[in-house]
Each structure stands twice: as C-alpha cells, then as structure tokens.
Amino acid sequence: MRGTRLPLILMTVAVLTLPTGLLAQTIKIGVVDMERAIVGSVEGKKAEATFTAKLEELRKSIETKQKEIESQQTKLRTQDKLLDESLKANMTRDIERRQTELERAQQDAQRELDTLRTELMRPIAEVAESILDKYAKEQDYTLIIDSSNPQNGSIVWTNSKNEITETITKLIDAELAKNPPKKP
Numbered sequence: 640m641r642g643t644r645l646p647l648i649l650m651t652v653a654v655l656t657l658p659t660g661l662l663a664q665t666i667k668i669g670v671v672d673m674e675r676a677i678v679g680s681v682e683g684k685k686a687e688a689t690f691t692a693k694l695e696e697l698r699k700s701i702e703t704k705q706k707e708i709e710s711q712q713t714k715l716r717t718q719d720k721l722l723d724e725s726l727k728a729n730m731t732r733d734i735e736r737r738q739t740e741l742e743r744a745q746q747d748a749q750r751e752l753d754t755l756r757t758e759l760m761r762p763i764a765e766v767a768e769s770i771l772d773k774y775a776k777e778q779d780y781t782l783i784i785d786s787s788n789p790q791n792g793s794i795v796w797t798n799s800k801n802e803i804t805e806t807i808t809k810l811i812d813a814e815l816a817k818n819p820p821k822k823p
Contacts, residue, residue: 670797672804674787680811686759697748762820
C-alpha cells in the first residue's frame with residue numbers, strides 16, 4: 640500500500656501545479672462577422688450596390704426571355720386545334736430551343752455574378768484580413784472566431800463584449816479611405 644501512495648501523491652502535486660501555469664496566461668477571444676464587416680464598410684456598400692445593379696439588369700433580361708417562352712407556350716396551347724402538325728412541331732422546337740437558351744443564360748448570369756462579386760469584394764476582403772490580423776496582434780487576442788462562416792454553425796452563444804465587427808468595419812473604412820481599392 641505504501642508503494643502506491645507515493646506515485647499518487649506525486650501525480651496529485653503535478654496536476655495541482657499544472658493549472659497555475661495555464662491560468663497565468665490570459666485567454667482573449669473575439670468574435671467578428673467578417674462578411675458584415677466587409678459589406679458594411681463604405682467600399683463594401685459601393686461594391687454591393689454595383690453588384691445589385693448588375694443582378695437586376697440580368698434578372699430583367701432573364702424575366703423577359705421567360706415571358707417570351709410563356710407567351711409561345713400559351714399560343715401553342717390556345718391554338719392547338721387550329722394548327723397543323725408541322726407548325727405545332729416547329730413551335731414546340733422553338734419553345735424547347737428558347738428554354739435551352741434561357742437555361743444557358745441563367746448559368747452564364749450566375750457565373751458572371753459570381754465573378755463580379757469576387758472582383759468587387761476581394762480587394763476589400765484582403766484589406767479586412769490584414770486589418771484583422773494586425774488588430775488581433777495589437778490587442779493580444781488568443782482567438783478570433785468568424786461568426787459569418789457557415790462552418791462555424793456550432794457557435795451557440797457569444798458574449799457581446801467579445802464582438803469586434805464594428806471596430807473592424809471602422810478600421811476597414813479608415814484604411815480604404817487612405818488607400819482605395821483598385822476598380823475592376
């Protein structure tokens with residue numbers, strides 16, 4: 640029994656001294672919604688307005704094509720009994736061709752919007768990342784969590800005292816006022 644007490648005592652002493660070393664370090668955690676910080680900045684709002692204008696332009700173009708197809712489909716349905724088979728076949732092929740063109744236009748529009756968003760937001764995001772890195776080091780943060788990242792879906796609660804999004808947005812605005820991003 641005496642032989643098992645000494646290792647137990649030594650292990651207890653080691654465990655009791657371990658937390659004091661860990662507690663001496665302060666852990667500082669921040670929470671930032673980088674998407675909100677970037678889009679909420681002055682340049683981010685301009686980029687978002689440019690993106691939205693292009694989105695509306697493409698949406699209207701696609702809606703016009705959809706209405707044309709719907710009109711052709713209605714015409715085919717309402718005049719079905721009056722049209723001969725070859726004319727019906729031609730109209731059906733035309734509708735199918737237009738639907739294929741519409742699908743391609745939608746895919747092209749989505750690619751164009753994705754590219755535009757990247758072109759508009761990348762320079763702002765790069766500045767934001769740099770600012771966040773500098774801020775974290777200056778303020779001695781141990782960890783900063785991006786709450787806008789969908790992979791962080793396990794974030795259940797954060798203390799509002801740890802929220803630094805507004806601060807980062809202001810720092811982004813200040814930096815971009817001095818060094819505006821290059822326009823795509």
